[in-house]
Amino acid sequence: MAYSERVMDHFANPRNVGELAEANGIGEVGNSKCGDIMRMYIKVEDNVITDVTFKTFGCGAAIATSSMATELIKGKTIDEALKLTNAAVMEALDGLPPVKVHCSVLAEQAIKAAVADYYTRQGIDPTPIVGKIEDCDHHDHCGCGEH
Amino acid sequence: MKRFVYADNAATTPVSQTVLNAMLPYYTEKYGNPSSLYAIGREAKKALEEARANVANHLGALPNEIFFTSGGSEADNWAIKGIAHELAKKGKKHIITSKFEHHAVLHTTEALEKEGFEVTYLEVYENGIVKPEDVEKAIREDTALVTIMYANNEIGTIQPISEIGAICKKHGVLFHTDAVQAVGNIRINVKDENIDLLSLSGHKLHAPKGVGALYVRRGIRLPNLISGGAQERGKRAGTENVAGIVALSVAMDEAYANLEERNERLIRMRDRLIEGASKIERSRLNGDPVKRLPGNFNMCFEGIEGESLLLKLDFAGISASSGSACTSGSLDPSHVLLAIGLPHEIAHGSLRISFSDQNSEEDVDYILEVLPGIVSYLRDISPLWDEIMNQNK
Numbered sequence A: 001m002a003y004s005e006r007v008m009d010h011f012a013n014p015r016n017v018g019e020l021a022e023a024n025g026i027g028e029v030g031n032s033k034c035g036d037i038m039r040m041y042i043k044v045e046d047n048v049i050t051d052v053t054f055k056t057f058g059c060g061a062a063i064a065t066s067s068m069a070t071e072l073i074k075g076k077t078i079d080e081a082l083k084l085t086n087a088a089v090m091e092a093l094d095g096l097p098p099v100k101v102h103c104s105v106l107a108e109q110a111i112k113a114a115v116a117d118y119y120t121r122q123g124i125d126p127t128p129i130v131g132k133i134e135d136c137d138h139h140d141h142c143g144c145g146e147h
Numbered sequence B: 001m002k003r004f005v006y007a008d009n010a011a012t013t014p015v016s017q018t019v020l021n022a023m024l025p026y027y028t029e030k031y032g033n034p035s036s037l038y039a040i041g042r043e044a045k046k047a048l049e050e051a052r053a054n055v056a057n058h059l060g061a062l063p064n065e066i067f068f069t070s071g072g073s074e075a076d077n078w079a080i081k082g083i084a085h086e087l088a089k090k091g092k093k094h095i096i097t098s099k100f101e102h103h104a105v106l107h108t109t110e111a112l113e114k115e116g117f118e119v120t121y122l123e124v125y126e127n128g129i130v131k132p133e134d135v136e137k138a139i140r141e142d143t144a145l146v147t148i149m150y151a152n153n154e155i156g157t158i159q160p161i162s163e164i165g166a167i168c169k170k171h172g173v174l175f176h177t178d179a180v181q182a183v184g185n186i187r188i189n190v191k192d193e194n195i196d197l198l199s200l201s202g203h204k205l206h207a208p209k210g211v212g213a214l215y216v217r218r219g220i221r222l223p224n225l226i227s228g229g230a231q232e233r234g235k236r237a238g239t240e241n242v243a244g245i246v247a248l249s250v251a252m253d254e255a256y257a258n259l260e261e262r263n264e265r266l267i268r269m270r271d272r273l274i275e276g277a278s279k280i281e282r283s284r285l286n287g288d289p290v291k292r293l294p295g296n297f298n299m300c301f302e303g304i305e306g307e308s309l310l311l312k313l314d315f316a317g318i319s320a321s322s323g324s325a326c327t328s329g330s331l332d333p334s335h336v337l338l339a340i341g342l343p344h345e346i347a348h349g350s351l352r353i354s355f356s357d358q359n360s361e362e363d364v365d366y367i368l369e370v371l372p373g374i375v376s377y378l379r380d381i382s383p384l385w386d387e388i389m390n391q392n393k
């Protein structure tokens, strides 16, 4: 298993890492049992994500995808951010090893969760806008199958 | 100052200079086929048989009880599948092993289960040690084989092999041990310890990858592994890896020549590393603190994930390993750490450091200098660590 240079760069020097005091939307996905937790903080002004940070417990790919996802949505409108797919995050990172694809799914879901939280705080039901947020369940994509 | 510290000797070791010097001539000058009659063939044959006698001697075995293989996995597969299939003919279709064997054993017993064998997987408890009385309780009329590793490859715990051997002998059950991690680190006598079959591998003790051996006590019927020529007394055909076999033999000489002195030094280094790393809050040692391989360190750091830790250590020049799911290629954390009762989320933050005689106290200093900062950086960016801290308030 080898990571691309982009992945290594975002892992070694993650962008937008830490908490965001002025955040008005915070989303967390994943669970520690499975191995990765991503928390995304967004600051929304006039429908635009003016600032975004993250905290991640996870592998190199999980940290790199979080970092890349924050870069890709910073300054974008909520609509644009919601359109960001895990495939786009992976592409921006020059790809991920197959077993790490779910880490990019988590990044996509973390953005949705943060946006959902923002709407909830605004008194708006997020479900029709954001859709269902999938919590990662590794057991269906565990490649081992032996135990 | 940055240094390069290879601290993953349980994964593999560098070939030592002495071993390399001993093996090289068998590629270039003494390249004869041991089955050939002429002088360089006889020379290779002689080297092969001397190596066999020497390997046997180190284990307290007889030369014709040693069969060279391509490594530990092959030896494990051969021993377990071979005995299982042989004794199934007598209606014995039950195997006893432990929950934390190497995959070379566990995936073999799983394959046998699919063929209709029954397998008992013994507990290894919090300290990572099999209880001999559990072995005795698990033995049945139809038990063909007990296979328990000598020392665990992840947490280094050393198993009560001679007690288990005595129990197996008493009940007339064959006993195999995967001693891949033990050979060269522990003195072993297969006769005294009532071991019927034993697997070993060269690359864990400064011989090259791709060479190993299976000891099979005289009188045990083990089916042939590879059909073909008469090599390895017809049991495992194929022109022998003479250079590798010579290397294995010399590596065992080296390992056992200064064993006590080296182990004393490694234990000192290991314990100092454990002591130093234990100062990191919410850390824990995995496996028995004393009954473990001299060079094995295995600890968990809560709130962080092992692969990230390994990558950061690698940036600092340190090669280590983790039982984290993320490094395993599958998505479940190490079966070894789960077997000793660690919750998934803690098993994720494990770090294994394994020293050999090529490591030094300066390596320990350097690891202790670098590790706490990396752990605290990863905790700073970890939402799980936040949760742990909040629960604790």
Ligand SMILES: Cc1ncc(COP(=O)(O)O)c(C=O)c1O
Binding pocket: B010, B011, B070, B071, B072, B073, B074, B076, B102, B104, B149, B151, B152, B153, B178, B180, B181, B201, B202, B203, B210, B211, B212
């Ligand atoms: C306990 C144990 N058994 C078996 C093996 C497999 O040995 P090899 O790599 O020589 O096939 C290893 C190491 O990889 C091991 O640590």
Ligand code: FES
Binding pocket: A034, A035, A036, A057, A058, A059, A060, A061, A062, A099, A100, A103, B305, B325, B326
């Ligand atoms: S966090 Fe475990 S695979 Fe990504």
Ligand SMILES: [Zn+2]
Binding pocket: A033, A034, A138, A139, B331, B332, B333, B344
């Ligand atoms: Zn799982």
Ligand SMILES: [Zn+2]
Binding pocket: A030, A034, A035, A036, A102, A103, A106, A136, A137, A138
């Ligand atoms: Zn996941």
